[in-house]
Amino acid sequence: MKKDHLKNIKSLLKFKTFTDENILNLCDVLRTDLNNEWESLLPLAVDVRNLDKDETGDYFYKTIDGTPVHDVPTARVWYLRIYDKHDQMDGIISNRFNRSILELECVPGIRRVFIVFIAPNADLPRHIDDLERPPYDPSETYNLVLGVSVPSEDINDLGINIHTTDLNLKNNHAILFDANVPHNAWNKTNDWWISSILVVDKTYWNKE
Numbered sequence: 001m002k003k004d005h006l007k008n009i010k011s012l013l014k015f016k017t018f019t020d021e022n023i024l025n026l027c028d029v030l031r032t033d034l035n036n037e038w039e040s041l042l043p044l045a046v047d048v049r050n051l052d053k054d055e056t057g058d059y060f061y062k063t064i065d066g067t068p069v070h071d072v073p074t075a076r077v078w079y080l081r082i083y084d085k086h087d088q089m090d091g092i093i094s095n096r097f098n099r100s101i102l103e104l105e106c107v108p109g110i111r112r113v114f115i116v117f118i119a120p121n122a123d124l125p126r127h128i129d130d131l132e133r134p135p136y137d138p139s140e141t142y143n144l145v146l147g148v149s150v151p152s153e154d155i156n157d158l159g160i161n162i163h164t165t166d167l168n169l170k171n172n173h174a175i176l177f178d179a180n181v182p183h184n185a186w187n188k189t190n191d192w193w194i195s196s197i198l199v200v201d202k203t204y205w206n207k208e
Helices: 004-011 021-034 037-045 091-096 100-103
Strands: 016-018 077-083 110-118 122-127 141-149 160-161 165-167 174-177 183-187 195-200
Touching: 004 077, 021 100, 021 141, 021 195, 037 077, 037 110, 077 091, 077 100, 091 100, 100 110, 160 174
Parallel strands: none
Antiparallel strands: 016 174, 077 110, 110 195, 122 183, 141 174, 141 195, 160 165, 160 183
């Protein structure tokens, strides 16, 4: 294996949890826009178990070991896209998240933003975000994961594993990492776990 490839992999494995005033403010605005009726948004979100096939029926959204997601009954996870730099959102979403979108547009290098709903006693299977490339092949973006409504700070109950490291996401905290590093998440509580994923250009971010 070439030294430059080893260097790339080593750089990918530098991730951590952190918070600052901007993260705190953004989480507050997202919570306000979600409000107590957030479950009404689930029909607008994408159930990962339905990301099985493309129009040809030949492509399966798979876990890291090649298992189609529809074969993972605990993968009760929904993604709701609320912002895309190059696409207009549905009117319901843009109106509901108007304040959040104004804040998100100020985030350096922002590309896309999702709200992620993980059901009680559910798992997000181990995967990478770009299935067209091999694991650990560096991408151009980071995933900035924000803790919007985190029902437990106990790593045994709820957390994210990136490569071989377990991290517990807290309310008003963030985790920054390259999503082409294999990762998975678990929610063993009896409550919903709500987070937000901001896809940001690496050129605007430095984890050091």
